[in-house]
Amino acid sequence: MSNKALPFKRYTVTSALPYANGPLHIGHLAGAYIPADIYVRFLRLNGKDVVYVCGSDEHGAAITIKAKKEGTTPQAIIDKYHAQIKASFEQFGISFDIYHRTSERVHHELSQEFFLNLYEKGEFIEQVTEQYYDEDYHQFLADRYITGTCPNCKSEGAYGDQCEKCGTSLNPTDLINPISTLSGKPPVLRETKHWYLPLDKYQPWLEQWLLEGKRDVLKSNVYGQCRSWLKSGLQPRSMTRDLDWGVDVPLDEAKGKKLYVWLDAPIGYISATKQWALDTGNDWEKYWKKQANPADNACLIHFIGKDNIVFHCITFPSILHAHGEYILPENVPANEFLNLEGDKLSTSRNHAVWLHEYLDEFPNKQDELRYVLTSILPETADSEFTWKDFQARINNELVAILGNFVNRVLVLSHKYFGGKVVVGSELTDTDRFIFSELARYPKHIAGSITQFRFREALAQVMNVARLGNKYLADAEPWKLIKTDEERVKTVLNVSLQLTANLAVIAQPFLPRTAQKMFEMLNFEGYDWNLAGGDPLLPAGHQLGEAQLLFEKITDKQVDVQLAKLSNAKAVASIQPAKAVAEAKGNVSFEEFVKMDIRAGKILAAEKVAKTKKLLKLTIDTGLDQRTVVSGIAEFFSPEEIVGKQVSILVNLEPREIKGITSQGMILMAEDADGRLDFVAPQSAVQPGSVVR
RNA sequence: UGCGGGGUGGAGCAGUUGGUAGCUCGUCGGGCUCAUAACCCGAAGGUCACUGGUUCGAGUCCAGUCCCCGCUACCA
Numbered sequence: 001m002s003n004k005a006l007p008f009k010r011y012t013v014t015s016a017l018p019y020a021n022g023p024l025h026i027g028h029l030a031g032a033y034i035p036a037d038i039y040v041r042f043l044r045l046n047g048k049d050v051v052y053v054c055g056s057d058e059h060g061a062a063i064t065i066k067a068k069k070e071g072t073t074p075q076a077i078i079d080k081y082h083a084q085i086k087a088s089f090e091q092f093g094i095s096f097d098i099y100h101r102t103s104e105r106v107h108h109e110l111s112q113e114f115f116l117n118l119y120e121k122g123e124f125i126e127q128v129t130e131q132y133y134d135e136d137y138h139q140f141l142a143d144r145y146i147t148g149t150c151p152n153c154k155s156e157g158a159y160g161d162q163c164e165k166c167g168t169s170l171n172p173t174d175l176i177n178p179i180s181t182l183s184g185k186p187p188v189l190r191e192t193k194h195w196y197l198p199l200d201k202y203q204p205w206l207e208q209w210l211l212e213g214k215r216d217v218l219k220s221n222v223y224g225q226c227r228s229w230l231k232s233g234l235q236p237r238s239m240t241r242d243l244d245w246g247v248d249v250p251l252d253e254a255k256g257k258k259l260y261v262w263l264d265a266p267i268g269y270i271s272a273t274k275q276w277a278l279d280t281g282n283d284w285e286k287y288w289k290k291q292a293n294p295a296d297n298a299c300l301i302h303f304i305g306k307d308n309i310v311f312h313c314i315t316f317p318s319i320l321h322a323h324g325e326y327i328l329p330e331n332v333p334a335n336e337f338l339n340l341e342g343d344k345l346s347t348s349r350n351h352a353v354w355l356h357e358y359l360d361e362f363p364n365k366q367d368e369l370r371y372v373l374t375s376i377l378p379e380t381a382d383s384e385f386t387w388k389d390f391q392a393r394i395n396n397e398l399v400a401i402l403g404n405f406v407n408r409v410l411v412l413s414h415k416y417f418g419g420k421v422v423v424g425s426e427l428t429d430t431d432r433f434i435f436s437e438l439a440r441y442p443k444h445i446a447g448s449i450t451q452f453r454f455r456e457a458l459a460q461v462m463n464v465a466r467l468g469n470k471y472l473a474d475a476e477p478w479k480l481i482k483t484d485e486e487r488v489k490t491v492l493n494v495s496l497q498l499t500a501n502l503a504v505i506a507q508p509f510l511p512r513t514a515q516k517m518f519e520m521l522n523f524e525g526y527d528w529n530l531a532g533g534d535p536l537l538p539a540g541h542q543l544g545e546a547q548l549l550f551e552k553i554t555d556k557q558v559d560v561q562l563a564k565l566s567n568a569k570a571v572a573s574i575q576p577a578k579a580v581a582e583a584k585g586n587v588s589f590e591e592f593v594k595m596d597i598r599a600g601k602i603l604a605a606e607k608v609a610k611t612k613k614l615l616k617l618t619i620d621t622g623l624d625q626r627t628v629v630s631g632i633a634e635f636f637s638p639e640e641i642v643g644k645q646v647s648i649l650v651n652l653e654p655r656e657i658k659g660i661t662s663q664g665m666i667l668m669a670e671d672a673d674g675r676l677d678f679v680a681p682q683s684a685v686q687p688g689s690v691v692r
Numbered sequence: 693u694g695c696g697g698g699g700u701g702g703a704g705c706a707g708u709u710g711g712u713a714g715c716u717c718g719u720c721g722g723g724c725u726c727a728u729a730a731c732c733c734g735a736a737g738g739u740c741a742c743u744g745g746u747u748c749g750a751g752u753c754c755a756g757u758c759c760c761c762g763c764u765a766c767c768a
Contacts, residue, residue, distance in 0.1 A: 019768055060768055194766085224696045225763070232695070238766050261768060306697085306762065336697075337761070344761090375716085376705090381698045382761055389704075389717090396717065400730050408727045415726075455705080459716070466731095473724070473732040481726095548728065 006043070006450060008299035008330075011050040012287040013040050014269040015094075016304040017057035017102070020081040021066045024088050025352040026385055027345040030338040030373045031305035035454050037094045038374065039301070041508040042449045045528040051287050053272040054089075055100030056082040059246040060261035074245045078103060088355045093366050093511060098279070100272035102247075102264060107271035111264040112250040114323060115195075115239070119251070123322045124195040125236050132187035134180040140242030141180055141187055148175030192242055193253070197263075199234035202318045206230060209321075209328065210313060218313075219452065221380070222334050225309045237315065239263045266316040269302075270326075289325050300329045309334050333452040336378035340385050341565060350568040353385070353561075362557075367510040368394050368550065374458045374509060387561045391553040402465040402513075403549040406502070408472060409495040410520055410546035416481055416488060421496055421541040424489025431494050434471055438464070438501055442531040445505055458509050461502070468498045493535075496543075500525065500536040513549055520544045596651040597667065597691035598622060599681050602644045615641075617666065621650050622688015629662035645680040647691050 016032040018024060033054075040052040058078040067074045078101070086099050100107070118124060132141045180187045210218075210226055218226070239260050240249050246258030270288050277284035287298045302312045312332045320326040338345065345352045358369060372393045376383045413419055427435075441464050448457035472495060477488045503517035504525040518524050522544040523537060530536060603625065604618040617628045628648065647667040654663045667679040681689070 017768095021768090057768070062768065065767085196766095221697050221762090226696090228695045228763080229765095232764080235765075241766075260766075262766095265768075307768085309696095310763075310765080311768090339761095380705090383704080386703095392703095392717065395728090396730095399728060404727055404730050408731080412726050459706095462716085469727095469731050470733095472726075476724080476726090478724090478726045550728085552728065 006046060006048060008297075009049060010286060010296075010298040011040075011043050011048055012269075012273065012298045012300045012327075013043075013050060013052045014300075014302050015052075015054045015096075016302075016308055017055055017265055017268050018085050019060070019062065020056040020058045020078040020085065020101070021062050022081060022347050024085055024355040025345055025347070026340070026355065026358075026369070026373060027305075027338045027352070029092070029355065029369075030377055030383075030385075031335045032303045033089070033094050034370060034373050035333065035335065035377060035452065036301075036303035038454050038457070038508045039303070039449060039452070041095060041511065042446070042528065045504075045507060045526060046446075047527070051097050051273055051276060051282075052095060053098055053100065053269055053276060054094075054096050055098070055102060055268050055272045056085060057261065057265045057268060058082065058101055058103045059258070059264055061241075061243060061245070064243070064245045075103075084356060088359065091359050091366070092355060092369075095511075098272050098276035100268065100275050102268045102271070104271070104275065106275050106278075107264070107268055108247045110271045110274065111247045111259055111267045114267055114319065115259060115263070116250055118197070118319070118322050119195070121322070123198070124239065125198050126193060127196055127236075127238075128191050128193045130189040131192050131242065132178060132180070133190040133192075134183050134185070134187050136183035136185060137180070139244060140190070140192060146175065146178050146180060146187060148178040194238045194240045194257075195249075195254075196236035197239050197315070197318065197322070198236045199314065199318055200236060202321060203230065203234050205321060206234070206314060206318065209317070214331075217331055219333060219380075221306065221336065222309055222313065222332055225306075226313045229310055229314060234314070262311055262315060263319065266311065266319070288327060290327055297327050300327055302329050302332045304332060304334045306334045306336050331452075336380070336382045338373075338376070338378050338383055338385055341387070341562075342384070351565065361561075364512075367513045368398060368553075371398055371458070371510060374454055377455050379453065379455060387558045391555075391558050394550065395552045397462060398550045399552055401462055401469065402502075402506075405465045405468045405472070406499055406517060406520070406549055407546060409468070409492065409499050410543065412477060413492050413496060413543055414546060416477075416485075417492065419543040421493060421537045421539055421543065422489040423493055423539045424491075425484075425486040427490065427494075430471070430474065431490060434467065434494055434498065437467055438498060439532040441501075442505055442528065446528070449508065454509075461505055461509060464498065464502050464505065468495060468502070471495065471498070493537075496521070496537055497535045501531045504528065504531040504536075516547065516549055520546060593692070594651075595649060598648055598650050599685045599687060599689040599691060600646050600648040600650075601687050602641050602646060605642050617641075619646065619648055619664070619666075620687045621648060621664070622686065623650065626650075626663040627661065628664045628666060630666045630668075632666070632668065641678075644678065645684065647679050647681075 013036055015036040018028060036052065040050055043050045056078065063074045063077055067077045070077070082101050082103075089096065089099060132146055133139070134141055178187060179185065207230055211230060214223065214226075237260075240254065240257050241260050242256070243258045244256070246261060247264045248254075249257040249259055270284075273287050274284045276282065277287075286296075288300075291297050304312050309332065312329065312334075317328050320328055340351060340353060343351055359366070362368065369390075372390050373385070375393060375397075376385060376389070410419075413421075441460055445457045445460045448454070448460065472491075475491045477491045480488050480491070499517065500521055500523055503514050503521060503523075505528075506517070507514040507526075520543065521537065522542060525531070525536060598621050600619045600621045602617055603620050605615050615630050615632055617630055619626055619628050649665045649667065650663075652663075652665050654661050669677050669679050681691075
């Protein structure tokens with residue numbers, strides 16, 4: 001390994017802290033854990049000093065919401081999920097040096113230290129604002145905890161941050177008749193003080209460090225996102241919250257306030273390292289702080305999903321920079337998102353492949369999942385996992401290419417030479433070509449890994465197995481054994497050396513498989529630099545037993561998983577017998593008959609350009625043909641609704657929407673998930689028929 | 693609304709500084725039989741989202757349009 005590719009002698013690698021309010025799924029693995037684990041294993045094989053840390057993120061409002069919903073305590077929630085997540089990672093084989101948690105004392109102390117450090121330097125801006133407060137529950141309310149009437153469209157049930165009906169983004173104080181969802185009573189405004197990190201002040205520095213310094217380092221999706229943020233100008237960001245779950249703000253005047261989770265979460269990387277150092281007798285500061293000689297600084301790499309880019313590239317570096325003693329990330333290789341069977345992964349809809357369930361249902365198939373996910377990592381764009389593809393990749397690639405090659409070589413060696421490594425006649429040009437190819441691959445793969453191109457790196461590993469299969473097919477030792485045993489000895493020697501090299505380079509990607517290969521070869525090669533060099537197996541070396549590396553995934557296994565997903569979907573669509581909207585006050589008959597509702601028919605429908613939800617409909621109301629803009633595009637395509645009967649409120653004030661005058665409103669039923677369906681006569685009626 | 697990323701043969705993806713469009717899987721045909729009917733060879737299949745422009749020449753640069761994903765800050 002040249003120093004050029006790995007110029008640092010010490011590495012600090014982090015994977016995003018999983019939020020401890022639910023189990024892990026394959027999206028997490030593909031986003032931040034498998035890439036990091038490959039990278040770290042590779043560094044270790046190259047003899048680098050590396051610490052790989054992670055842990056559960058256990059603070060924030062979502063944990064308390066979850067606890068409330070399940071009628072338990074935040075502590076019970078985090079204990080449950082921390083244990084589950086940790087066990088899943090261990091079984092799956094993500095090779096953290098430590099998997100910590102942010103509820104530990106060492107973390108609280110370090111987070112407070114960070115806050116105080118910045119506080120004492122006068123970095124924070126202190127600001128008093130008026131926020132809604134629930135007097136029954138004695139707490140300030142997060143925006144989501146407040147509902148009321150939207151000042152824009154007058155619909156009820158708008159949230160403090162956004163009206164879901166008209167899409168307007170709001171401040172809680174904009175709401176008419178705000179109600180706390182905790183007590184159901186109107187909240188009161190109360191003054192509260194918070195400490196803001198002046199990101200605007202760091203903007204010039206960020207432009208220098210990030211936009212200038214990282215232009216050719218960051219992946220394009222990461223760089224573009226950062227540039228976009230910096231271009232629009234940074235604003236001071238509050239680093240404290242009025243919450244009851246988190247790290248206490250270490251100031252007398254801030255009793256009851258907590259640190260913003262995004263201040264404390266990334267510090268979790270550091271506190272985890274600190275705990276690891278305590279446990280193992282290391283010095284954590286070597287991995288995080290600037291060293292006397294900058295050449296001794298560690299290389300800090302954050303593996304995350306794309307939802308975390310701004311915090312890891314802007315907020316956290318700003319905090320580290322403001323503190324001053326810490327190193328900054330060299331790179332933040334963020335991945336895009338992984339989809340599942342055509343849909344986004346969704347925890348709430350249970351549309352996911354859960355890691356703990358996979359480990360139960362596919363015992364000892366960790367490497368199979370690693371392989372499939374690695375080959376579809378969303379490195380440059382969103383990608384998709386399907387069970388059929390999972391089966392195809394395992395059966396046609398792992399079993400057929402890699403497993404089969406290794407098996408062929410071992411079986412032939414045992415059959416012809418009693419499982420001994422033998423030396424035969426001199427190498428031919430073909431043999432020499434194999435060795436020269438073999439010498440190329442480790443460099444190529446190393447280059448891919450250091451550039452975070454893991455899919456490409458894995459494909460190269462598979463190409464080595466392909467090379468082996470072709471070599472065997474061309475050399476045909478099963479024929480030669482009848483005429484030229486010396487040549488067969490050479491062919492199998494070359495094949496075995498190839499297999500041993502394959503085991504070495506497979507380690508970062510398929511650690512368990514590589515281990516099995518080592519057992520079969522009765523050889524261990526925990527050094528990347530062994531690959532591509534001198535032959536690894538000496539003459540006379542005794543091989544171990546041949547065993548199959550992988551087995552095929554059956555159609556039945558795939559069907560079971562697909563059924564499970566559609567089951568989950570069905571359950572999820574029935575379940576929402578929850579949160580039925582509250583009853584409204586009575587209206588008089590006179591008020592009701594003011595509504596002129598008619599049966600109508602959709603004559604034409606088209607999508608309104610540049611919108612997500614809007615369809616422009618032409619409706620035959622019986623009275624006339626008119627244009628109505630309706631927010632139903634997420635559930636209905638224009639083609640499928642043309643000709644459909646609808647109920648339409650025809651005497652609604654016309655309203656300009658996206659430059660189109662909408663004359664009326666289509667009546668829709670909306671369930672608790674926001675799913676819409678038409679309310680219309682069951683059989684054909686004449687357009688213009690009165691609905692009442 | 694603004695911004696960022698993406699849109700390449702049936703599927704999943706590569707395409708570095710512009711110079712005849714590649715890979716894996718699938719399909720079809722052939723070979724082989726050591727191997728988990730696995731392996732090897734060959735073939736078919738793309739107007740590189742669309743429209744203009746720069747250039748001797750563009751998937752690759754510029755402008756505009758459309759589609760998909762994400763972010764748009766005090767709810768991780």
